[in-house]
Amino acid sequence: MTLTVLYFAWFRERIGVPKEEVETKATTVAELIDDLRARDDRHAAAFADLEGIKVAVNQKVQPFDASLAGAQEVAFFPPMTGG
Amino acid sequence: MTLTVLYFAWFRERIGVPKEEVETKATTVAELIDDLRARDDRHAAAFADLEGIKVAVNQKVQPFDASLAGAQEVAFFPPMTGG
Amino acid sequence: MPVRVQSEDFDLGREVTLLRAGITDAGALATFSGLVRDDGGLQAMELEHYPGMTEAALAELEAAAVTRWSLQAALIIHRHGRLNPGDQIMMVATLAPHRHAAFEAAEFLMDALKSRAPFWKKEHFATGEARWVAARDEDEDALTRWGER
């Protein structure tokens, strides 16, 4: 399947792009992260430590073991600092 | 001494006037109230029960046994309902 | 002027703009406005106050809030006279470095105003009846949160 993967804030700066289309067979977020780590050194470094990173699937925050069934958009970002 | 005595809200309506000058030898609020009760039936009725009435001496809320030393203005009123 | 007692209406947005003017080290602004609530048949709300004592009481509360919560600024406006349903009765505004201070100070001012500022409300109904609003024990109790009696 093809997923739109988004990055925000300092995590976006580490990855180097705000958005990419990813062709993957991953069925969970954790499997998707394995795929992304394999892309290049920058991705590998950014995803080396998941501490302090959050993930949203179809715009809802989810745990890393969440299923990707029905997923179209996955986003990775640091804890929010709005308000 | 001559005191300016003020009344507010429903207590003012019971007394019938918002303000009066009172010549008194009272040294405490309680003594002043005795003097006021003696003025006429309306005052006597209004001051019959002090439950639910507050007093301010020189614009500061005080207990009924407060001294009138230095007092120029004494006000009687129900509990406040501002805000 | 951090405290005003007036019969005229006020403009919340304008008051807040004036309060903030020249202050850039505040991160949080809280406001509260009390409105004449029409809960069935209310025609007018009459607000009586004690001129002189009112201004002094409000100034004291304002100063206490500024000191206790290290506010950059605070404002209290309270109207008197005859008001209609939907009218603004009063407002407070607090300007602080952080949000908890701004909120707490505004709540303190409101709790304190209810039972420390010499205002009395009389409700006039469409039926012709009129009734002085009774003080509520919970308003007095609310002050205990702030260590006040």
Place this chain on the structure above:
Amino acid sequence: MPVRVQSEDFDLGREVTLLRAGITDAGALATFSGLVRDDGGLQAMELEHYPGMTEAALAELEAAAVTRWSLQAALIIHRHGRLNPGDQIMMVATLAPHRHAAFEAAEFLMDALKSRAPFWKKEHFATGEARWVAARDEDEDALTRWGER
């Protein structure tokens, strides 16, 4: 529209006037505004957000507050983009029958916004340095007051 995400500034007074329009059974209006605080050398605050998710998250919070506190109306406006010291970042407003509901709902919205709305702040200093604002544990902890995690 009870929720707006925009780069333009907003007018607190005007927003509150619109929110109140036609409502006479509200007795209490609370507002909170977050401001860019210049605590030494801050030149600009950059606000990044997640378009789409932001609007959905804010709408969800607004609806939750209206239901939980029986509000007559609520409003959330949050800006994104580059802001200067003293600028307004966001505002919430809550219109309720009584003051405790208005205050609590506004505080809930602020606590929830801090860690549930996908915004990220970057501070730019006069020195040329830039720094992403770190989330604070106390912001996450603040949500436990409302039974949220």
